[in-house]
Amino acid sequence: MLGLPDSITTCLFDLDGVITDTASVHRKAWKQMFDEYLEAKDGKGFQPFTEGDYNKYVDGKPRQDGVRDFLASRDIQLPDGSPDDGGDAETVWGLGNRKNTRLQAEIERNGVEVYEGSRRYLQLAQEKGLRRIVVSSSANTQMVLQVTGLDRYIEGRIDGVTLAEQHIKGKPAPDSFLAGAKLAGASPDQAVVFEDATSGVAAGRAGNFGFVVGVDRVGHADELKRNGADLVVQDLSELIQKG
Ligand SMILES: O=P(O)(O)OC[C@H]1O[C@@H](O)[C@H](O)[C@@H](O)[C@@H]1O
Incomplete structure (x- = not known):
């Protein structure tokens, strides 16, 4: 059947x-957030977050696992922090929350x-x-x-x-x-x-x-x-x- x-x-x-x-909306929000973070950390010559990175380290996983697994692929380790960390906190929760704010704003703007x-x-x-x-x-x-x-x-x-x-x-x-x-x-x-x-x-x-x-x-x-x-x-x- x-x-x-x-x-x-x-x-x-x-x-x-x-x-x-919405996979494309997630992918875009992740890229904006990680690129912003990496540029602030490494300067203009930073190595951007790619579609391959998304598919391999982030896609389908819970938000915090996506943050941790991608950062680990770049040898970066951050403290977990806590669920109410603001988007400017350099923690796993902080970066995840920053991405979530972008995602929700995009959904509010353009629907699903x-x-x-x-x-x-x-x-x-x-x-x-x-x-x-x-x-x-x-x-x-x-x-x-x-x-x-x-x-x-x-x-x-x-x-x-x-x-x-x-x-x-x-x-x-x-x-x-x-x-x-x-x-x-x-x-x-x-x-x-x-x-x-x-x-x-x-x-x-x-x-x-x-x-x-x-x-x-x-x-x-x-x-x-x-x-x-x-x-x-x-x-x-x-x-x-x-x-
Ligand atoms: O950040 P959210 O909305 O809790 O979603 C977590 C993950 O949910 C999955 O369904 C998406 O494929 C991922 O891209 C996303 O990161």
Whole structure:
């Protein structure tokens, strides 16, 4: 059904880049923040944050892990600081908060675009009785689902807020998807993971889920396959066509 093996009862959807066109908004906010930080630290000749850096160290991971993992790749270590650190604090929380302010301002200014193929897929999955859970590392998940009206299709959510509250490990660990399957009362082999990030498909593989769909919006299909996708599509409408 809907391009999935017959054994699948439950869909676990990543949000940014799978359902909504927000991976690009995150990427832009990360780049602005890191470039600003690196330039202040190293001067005009600083080595900018690249798309490769985003895909490898940041994409799909909880915010603080993204800050830590990218900085570690440049041999930089900062103290964690605390959640209420201002954007000017040179801490993991401070830099993460600075990026979040930019992200939220951008969403407020331009809204959020929903991939039509994904909205249609959610609707059909609902009509056909498949369970529908969003599993995202983003602490902004609820806001994005609300402003887009997508919350009407979603039965449950494991997101950046849940991860922090319940001390659940972020992607590439499989724990957030396992928590999503549990929320739907499904075993991992009955669930499909939809992911656009290499850390996300790796989490799908590590959790032994029934099926892992990689969603390639940026031309990294090979990376998605190598890291755990059983199938790679460019848009969920391709799965609808499979029937
Ligand atoms: O900063 P937020 O909104 O909590 O999101 C954390 C991460 O959430 C993921 O969904 C995005 O792919 C990442 O780019 C983002 O960094």
